[in-house]
Every structure is written in structure tokens, then in C-alpha cells.
Amino acid sequence: MNTGLRHLLIFILAFRFLLPADAQEMWPGDVNNNGIVNGVDLLYLGLAYNSEGPERTNGDTEWQAQPITAFWPQSFPGGLNYAYADGDGDGSIDDDDKDAIEENFSLTHGTVTPDVYANAAPGTAPRIFLEPGATVVQEGAQVSVGISIGDLSMPMNNFYGIAFKLSYDAELLADDDGIEYAGEANSWISAADGEIEELFIPDETTGTAELAVTRTNQQAAPAGSGRIGAFSIIIEDIIVGLSVDTLNIRIDSVLLLDHELGAIPLVPDSAMIIIARDPKxxxxxxxxxxxxxxxxxxxxxxxxxxxxxxxxxxxxxxxxxxxxxxxxxxxxxxxxxxxxxxxxxxxxxxxxxxxxxxxxxxxxxxxx
Ligand SMILES: [Ca+2]
Ligand SMILES: [Ca+2]
CATH class of the missing domain: 2.60.40.10 (Immunoglobulins)
Structure with a gap:
């Protein structure tokens, strides 16, 4: 390496360390600032919900590095500032900032630090499980698949929010709106006023979906268990070569957080629905x-x-x-x-x- 090149390299390295990388900028929707926008960001948003702080000058939800004008007085457990939660930069944390997560979902910036999930081994923790309304259906059928957390023998304490991923064989589902989600009205995870924020993002090309649900009042739910919502699944009208096929739906990458961002392990589940052509x-x-x-x-x-x-x-x-x-x-x-x-x-x-x-x-x- 010649001397000129070496000096240039030293200069670049020195300059790199002088700049506090990412420290003064945020990306709308990446609430936990780990480099990717996903369901976990809604959990952080839920904790900061209804907070107020300084506006971001010229802030919007555009996916680009946005300078943080001023840090907020509040921060998450672990020290991350609430400024990262204000996706649209208007100085308050509300459902407009959920829009920033939806708009920029699965986009990345810089080096991604993967989110840490908390899946437990069977028998060691409460379960998150799927309850299909029917186990054998025909092509074109609509099936409801309930989603529940915990049961009477192992209830859930300190629920604040949950994010997880679903995977399924997308080829067996109807092309448009083959899978949708609806939360259970006034379930045991809702606050007294029924307030809850939900995010459901299916990806037909990969046969995966992410669901995130969070409370917004900074208080954990009382101990409880049971249904939190249901997926509505529409089976493809005509499945080529079908006499019988099986639709497998799996839960993985589960993260359930309490009201201080503490992770509570859950045992993930799967479900199987048989699709048969012959009505008889x-x-x-x-x-x-x-x-x-x-x-x-x-x-x-x-x-x-x-x-x-x-x-x-x-x-x-x-x-x-x-x-x-x-x-x-x-x-x-x-x-x-x-x-x-x-x-x-x-x-x-x-x-x-x-x-x-x-x-x-x-x-x-x-x-x-
Ligand atoms: Ca993130
Ligand atoms: Ca906002």
C-alpha cells in the first residue's frame, strides 16, 4: 500500500470515529432502532403510547434517516430514547406512529441487530396455541382459527404486548385476503376501555405473517388466559391435483413483553387443517x-x-x-x-x- 493511500485510509477511519453513527438520527417505524421494522416495534410503541415530547423539524414517515431535533425526557428501560418512537415527528406517540410501522414494514437500515424472541419448551411455560374451527374442509372453504394464550392451569401474568410470526403454505390459500386477523373484542388482554393496538402483516409470496398486539396504558393486564383473536383463512378455490392435502399453520418467533419490556417465554404451537375435494x-x-x-x-x-x-x-x-x-x-x-x-x-x-x-x-x- 503506498503512503498516500495509507494516509487516506487513516483519515477515513478517523473521520468515521468522529461521527457518532446513527446516534442523532432515526428511521420512522424502527421504534427500537435495531435496523429493521417489524412487529416488535409495535410493542415498544405500545409502551411509549400517549407520551408527548419535542417535535422533529421537517419530520415525516418517509423511509430515510431523519435527524433527531431534540431528545425526549422519556426513555425505554435499557435507555433508548422515546424520540425513536415518534414515527411522524409530530411530538406525540399515537396511532399515526403505528402507520409509520405499517408503511415501512420489514425495511432495514444499516446493520440489523436481530430481535431476540422467547420461545419456551413444551411444559415449561404457558402456551400460545391455535384452535381451528374445523379440521377437515373443502376447497374454497372459510375457516376461523382462534388464537389463545395460556389456560386455567397455566395462566399468563403481566401481559402487556405480544409479537409473533405465522408460517403456512400460501399456495393453499386464496390469492387475495387468504388470511386476515380480527382481535377478540374486550378480551382479557384489553384495557378497561377496550383500548388495544394491533398490526397484522401477511406476506403471500413467502407464506408468512406477523401479528403484534399491545396494550397502550403502561399497565400490564391482570392475570388471565384464553382467546385474544382469530385468523380467518380462505382456502384456494381449486387446488391442482388435490384429493387430500394438509394445511399446516405454525407459530414461531414469539415475544411476549410485560409493561417494563421484560420477556415472558411462551410455548409456540401449530395446527393442521385437512383439505379434501370430495364433499362426501x-x-x-x-x-x-x-x-x-x-x-x-x-x-x-x-x-x-x-x-x-x-x-x-x-x-x-x-x-x-x-x-x-x-x-x-x-x-x-x-x-x-x-x-x-x-x-x-x-x-x-x-x-x-x-x-x-x-x-x-x-x-x-x-x-x-
Ligand atoms: Ca425495529
Ligand atoms: Ca407521532
Missing amino acids: AVSATSATDGTQLQLFPNPGKGPFFLRSGQPLSGFSLHDKLGRRIPVAVSQRTPGLYQIRATGAPPGLYFLTGCSPEGCFSKKVLIQP
Whole structure:
């Protein structure tokens, strides 16, 4: 390296350190200033909600670095200033600043410091779970999938806000508005006046969605549990090649915060909805499932056997995360099928298939 170049490099490095990078500027919508706009930013916004401070000169929600005119007297636990929450720069924190999050959702600036989520292992914490209104549906059907937190045996204390991601097979959903969300009116997470802020951003191309819900009164909800809202899902009208398919919906990247930004771990859940073309198959499902089908030994180490009064076909096996597991099925005698899932680790699985009269889904517990 020649001397001139070296001096230039030293000059650039020195100049870089003289500038306090990002310290005096904000990006509208990135409330926690970690480099990306997502559901977690709504949780921070909820905590700062209804605060007032200095306006930002020439401030707006445009996605660009905006100089912070003056810092606010308030800051979040951890020290981040409330100036970052004022997306539109008008000197107050309200739903206009939620618009800044929506407008700039998933955009990034600088180096992103990933948000830290708090997923817990089953049995160690309250659950966040999905409750489909129907487990077998036809093409074109509309299904409601309830979303609940905690239960009577493990209620939730100190709820202030929650953000999480959903993933699903977008090809199985209607193209427009295939998935929507509506909060439960006056649920246990709402404040006395029903006030709550929600953000739901689905992305059809990736089959993912983010939901964030927060209180806005700086007080945690009293201990509670149960339904907070529901997703409305519309199945695609015509699914090419379908006789039976499964729609798996998974929750992950959960962050539930108390009113001091403390993370409370939750156990995430998944749900499965069977889509079948034949209306007769759909209506006969409950009769086929349970009364005429025997799966044994279950739990067991495998192989498993399935006894049925009807010929069966279209078997598939999925794990709890909705991943398809290779399965070998052979008919031993009329109505008796042997099912081998070689190499599947111990755990809970779902076996699906169809008879001429209906489709079924059975839980299979593979033991160590
Ligand atoms: Ca952020
Ligand atoms: Ca504002």
C-alpha cells in the first residue's frame, strides 16, 4: 500500500470515529432502532403510547434517516430514547406512529441487530396455541382459527404486548385476503376501555405473517388466559391435483413483553387443517375417524398397524412442525395396513389418509 493511500485510509477511519453513527438520527417505524421494522416495534410503541415530547423539524414517515431535533425526557428501560418512537415527528406517540410501522414494514437500515424472541419448551411455560374451527374442509372453504394464550392451569401474568410470526403454505390459500386477523373484542388482554393496538402483516409470496398486539396504558393486564383473536383463512378455490392435502399453520418467533419490556417465554404451537375435494369424504370424516379405524400399537416404537373396514389410500405423515416424513405403507391383509416411518425420531406425528367415504387424521406417538 503506498503512503498516500495509507494516509487516506487513516483519515477515513478517523473521520468515521468522529461521527457518532446513527446516534442523532432515526428511521420512522424502527421504534427500537435495531435496523429493521417489524412487529416488535409495535410493542415498544405500545409502551411509549400517549407520551408527548419535542417535535422533529421537517419530520415525516418517509423511509430515510431523519435527524433527531431534540431528545425526549422519556426513555425505554435499557435507555433508548422515546424520540425513536415518534414515527411522524409530530411530538406525540399515537396511532399515526403505528402507520409509520405499517408503511415501512420489514425495511432495514444499516446493520440489523436481530430481535431476540422467547420461545419456551413444551411444559415449561404457558402456551400460545391455535384452535381451528374445523379440521377437515373443502376447497374454497372459510375457516376461523382462534388464537389463545395460556389456560386455567397455566395462566399468563403481566401481559402487556405480544409479537409473533405465522408460517403456512400460501399456495393453499386464496390469492387475495387468504388470511386476515380480527382481535377478540374486550378480551382479557384489553384495557378497561377496550383500548388495544394491533398490526397484522401477511406476506403471500413467502407464506408468512406477523401479528403484534399491545396494550397502550403502561399497565400490564391482570392475570388471565384464553382467546385474544382469530385468523380467518380462505382456502384456494381449486387446488391442482388435490384429493387430500394438509394445511399446516405454525407459530414461531414469539415475544411476549410485560409493561417494563421484560420477556415472558411462551410455548409456540401449530395446527393442521385437512383439505379434501370430495364433499362426501368431508361429511363422512367424523364417522371414519375413530369408530372404524384402529391404529396400534400407539404409542409405540413402530411399525404401526391400521385396521379399517374400508380400503385406504393417500397416506402421509407429518411432524408437529408440519414437515412431511417419508412413510412406507403396505397392505398385509384386506383392511390391515402396516405403516413404517423408518428413521423418524421419537415424538408426536399426524397420519392422514382417505377411504372412499372419508379422510382422517390420527395422532401417532413414536416412543424412544
Ligand atoms: Ca425495529
Ligand atoms: Ca407521532
